[in-house]
Amino acid sequence: MPSRFLREDLASFSPYSVTYLPGIIKLDANENPFELPDEVKEEIKTEFMKLPLRIYPDPTALKLRVAIASFLNIENIDERHIAVGNGSDEILQYIFTAFLNRDNLVMYPNLSFEMFSVFSQVAGVRDVELELNESLELDLPSVVEALYTYRPKLLLLCRPNNPTGWSMPREDVLTILEQSKRVNTLVVIDEAYGEFMEESLAYLVKDYDNLIVLKTFSKAFSLAGLRLGYAISNEAIVKDLMSVKLPYNVNAFSQMVGRIILEYKDLILSKVRFIINERERVYSRLLSLDNVRVFPSNANFLFFYCEEKNLIDKLLSYGIKIRGFEPKHPLLENAYRVTIGKKEENDKFLSAMEEILS
Numbered sequence: 001m002p003s004r005f006l007r008e009d010l011a012s013f014s015p016y017s018v019t020y021l022p023g024i025i026k027l028d029a030n031e032n033p034f035e036l037p038d039e040v041k042e043e044i045k046t047e048f049m050k051l052p053l054r055i056y057p058d059p060t061a062l063k064l065r066v067a068i069a070s071f072l073n074i075e076n077i078d079e080r081h082i083a084v085g086n087g088s089d090e091i092l093q094y095i096f097t098a099f100l101n102r103d104n105l106v107m108y109p110n111l112s113f114e115m116f117s118v119f120s121q122v123a124g125v126r127d128v129e130l131e132l133n134e135s136l137e138l139d140l141p142s143v144v145e146a147l148y149t150y151r152p153k154l155l156l157l158c159r160p161n162n163p164t165g166w167s168m169p170r171e172d173v174l175t176i177l178e179q180s181k182r183v184n185t186l187v188v189i190d191e192a193y194g195e196f197m198e199e200s201l202a203y204l205v206k207d208y209d210n211l212i213v214l215k216t217f218s219k220a221f222s223l224a225g226l227r228l229g230y231a232i233s234n235e236a237i238v239k240d241l242m243s244v245k246l247p248y249n250v251n252a253f254s255q256m257v258g259r260i261i262l263e264y265k266d267l268i269l270s271k272v273r274f275i276i277n278e279r280e281r282v283y284s285r286l287l288s289l290d291n292v293r294v295f296p297s298n299a300n301f302l303f304f305y306c307e308e309k310n311l312i313d314k315l316l317s318y319g320i321k322i323r324g325f326e327p328k329h330p331l332l333e334n335a336y337r338v339t340i341g342k343k344e345e346n347d348k349f350l351s352a353m354e355e356i357l358s
């Protein structure tokens with residue numbers, strides 16, 4: 001029951017909800033199954049002892065932004081093109097704050113990152129959903145048509161898409177960027193899972209002044225607990241984002257850890273290949289199950305349909321938690337998303353599925 005002070009337009013609002021079950025095989029939130037290597041944690045410990053906590057952190061997170069720009073290694077991209085936030089979630093929120101007012105319209109696919117809709121509702125803006133087709137893909141002509149029909153201020157795309165794992169082909173993204181420019185639409189490409197397709201379109205921010213690419217340390221870098229994400233865009237947009245942010249949004253500890261993580265990038269990202277291989281293995285096994293319809297994925301999770309009743313609870317009885325969805329849309333009926341875990345976790349999930357469906 002909301003308080004009597006809540007905005008009336010939020011009365012029927014459903015927030016992003018997560019349940020926390022300690023000790024379970026957690027394949028529900030697209031986290032990385034690997035903890036940071038001990039040597040990285042040791043270095044963080046040493047640096048932590050030198051960290052002044054008495055004073056506020058650098059509000060511009062300059063050293064971290066320099067480190068991110070150098071890690072990206074894109075010609076003509078430097079710290080002026082990077083904004084950082086408490087997770088990429090926070091940057092998404094700043095995008096809404098900086099660029100949208102209540103008369104504006106935002107557009108995003110009907111099956112995509114749930115926070116797109118949460119932020120739209122909280123910002124009180126109008127939204128239009130783009131329909132995915134039966135293969136859970138976006139048809140380019142329908143996106144272009146919608147751009148001209150609605151002329152949204154903001155178009156949000158997630159590549160690879162959460163929860164489906166599909167990635168829009170690069171050529172389609174280029175067409176959308178061209179057409180968006182004509183109707184003055186700002187495009188956000190959320191690459192939270194980009195490392196698992198080993199491709200990024202961040203370099204396009206040099207060619208398109210209506211593009212923001214979002215990335216995070218939460219997935220490939222195993223740092224969901226730290227809350228650190230960043231945006232890559234042109235200097236003007238980055239300045240706009242920084243002008244609306246909380247002064248000290250990224251704390252001193254996160255700024256320091258982010259820099260250290262990037263020094264160990266090869267060690268940490270070496271696990272990405274393993275996760276990709278596991279994803280393909282789990283995909284093939286699920287494909288062989290009669291009652292499962294699984295989709296190919298470019299991310300660290302797989303999306304599937306299964307008509308088995310109470311599948312979530314049945315998997316929980318095996319100590320495994322995967323993600324189910326409220327059937328707000330026909331495409332979400334009997335739909336599930338499973339995160340790729342360690343080999344033994346994936347094996348337990350697969351055997352549980354085989355037993356439940358036998």
Ligand code: PMP
Pocket residue numbers: 029030086087088089090113158162190192193215216217218224227228229
């Ligand atoms: N974008 C997408 C598509 C996501 O799935 C997530 C995390 N679930 C985020 C952004 C947010 O990531 P974070 O705030 O942890 O950086």
